[in-house]
């Protein structure tokens with residue numbers, strides 16, 4: 001450090017954020033963060049969320065859509081606490097986030113001041129890849145830089161920096177951004193073994209996970225599947241669509257249980273999991289992980305998943321580079337592709353709106369550039385039948401199972417996808433975990449259609465109650481919620497549809513709107 005540092009911690013950090021393309025700050029401020037915003041520069045924007053779960057969920061959607069880490073600033077321990085469910089989801093989503101939080105002034109820490117974050121770096125663990133409270137103010141810029149590089153290193157994820165309030169005005173040296181390589185190429189010998197197995201397979205199958213779309217490999221996956229005439233399954237609970245779902249090779253969605261996966265993959269001699277953990281279970285299972293005689297290969301950017309995979313050969317690499325390397329091999333002889341899936345039957349309107357009729361109508365009227373952000377637990381399987389996702393970056397949901405992601409992520413995806421139409425497909429129960437996101441959507445005037453599926457209950461839990469043999473499930477009814485009033489109360493337009501014959505017109509109107517609008521669909 002020179003005797004006369006030429007800048008402040010704040011200016012050094014703002015310059016770094018500029019170099020990283022992180023000039024949007026998502027957050028909810030408090031006293032311990034305010035000095036960051038002294039003379040807030042014009043080339044930055046602050047996206048205010050009214051609760052921290054919403055702030056992190058919006059940032060998560062934005063980071064995924066823009067394929068760059070998003071910067072989040074939270075208020076000390078309380079803000080991190082509120083955000084925790086969303087940080088958990090970002091970790092599972094492999095979303096790069098640099099999460100910062102204020103800390104009290106260093107000089108008064110010994111007397112446990114108001115707002116003091118006691119063990120700030122422990123609080124978000126284990127759902128951050130790295131957490132630090134720098135030992136000195138002048139170390140803050142380097143901590144932010146490291147947090148960014150770690151967040152962006154596959155598998156991507158959130159990192160955390162706790163920053164004492166008095167640090168921002170302290171002197172610091174400017175810190176130039178560096179180039180840090182991230183994408184890994186597969187080891188050539190293992191890739192050759194995978195390529196040989198694929199070439200010789202009689203009936204190959206691919207299992208595509210969120211890692212494919214995350215890595216920008218959607219089109220490459222199509223090319224590889226067509227070359228091999230492989231059946232393509234979506235990995236259980238995949239949070240992104242990695243393959244066009246109306247493609248003739250698309251075989252369907254693997255269920256999140258062991259026996260179900262074995263049953264669906266039966267008859268395939270070689271299975272290749274692309275950017276997919278494959279074995280994502282929601283309910284208990286037993287027996288083998290794969291059909292007898294099936295060989296499994298996995299191409300994944302996550303060494304931890306590669307390590308816990310119970311069977312098969314795992315190749316730790318970027319799915320995009322791995323698929324590109326497979327495509328660089330000579331094409332194998334043509335293989336007869338599996339028969340295509342039958343199209344779903346048309347759904348009749350009925351006296352009231354069924355979820356299936358809602359989905360069919362969405363499919364019929366959605367704009368070509370639409371992106372679905374979904375968090376509607378019991379409606380998702382129905383969506384999978386009736387609303388095929390056929391484009392890259394066309395579907396987002398949470399990987400963690402923690403509710404409160406979808407309604408917020410819809411806002412961030414829309415902010416990061418100008419010119420595209422985001423449709424938030426959200427259960428009535430799910431919407432309430434981060435309902436404040438509606439307000440941010442309104443303030444940013446984003447053209448989102450929030451479709452709230454109103455069944456007045458936590459249907460998923462009633463279904464699970466039956467799975468566990470419960471005679472009744474307490475705490476699952478949701479009467480008296482008024483989503484039109486909630487929309488208006490958050491500053492956006494809202495309307496309610498109850499009759500099948502009104503549905504199409506209302507959705508068309510909403511999709512044509514340049515502003516956010518909430519459509520409460522009362523379903524049977």
Ligand SMILES: Cc1ncc(C[n+]2csc(CCOP(=O)(O)OP(=O)(O)O)c2C)c(N)n1
Pocket residue numbers: 085375376377378379401402403404426427428429430431433455457458459460461
């Ligand atoms: C943070 C959090 N709390 C509770 C749950 C448990 N949970 C799983 S599904 C569900 C119901 C969701 O209700 P809704 O969005 O209305 O969808 P539906 O089940 O009616 O399709 C609940 C409460 C959860 N997953 N995450």
Ligand SMILES: [Mg+2]
Pocket residue numbers: 427428429453454455456457458459
């Ligand atoms: Mg519900």
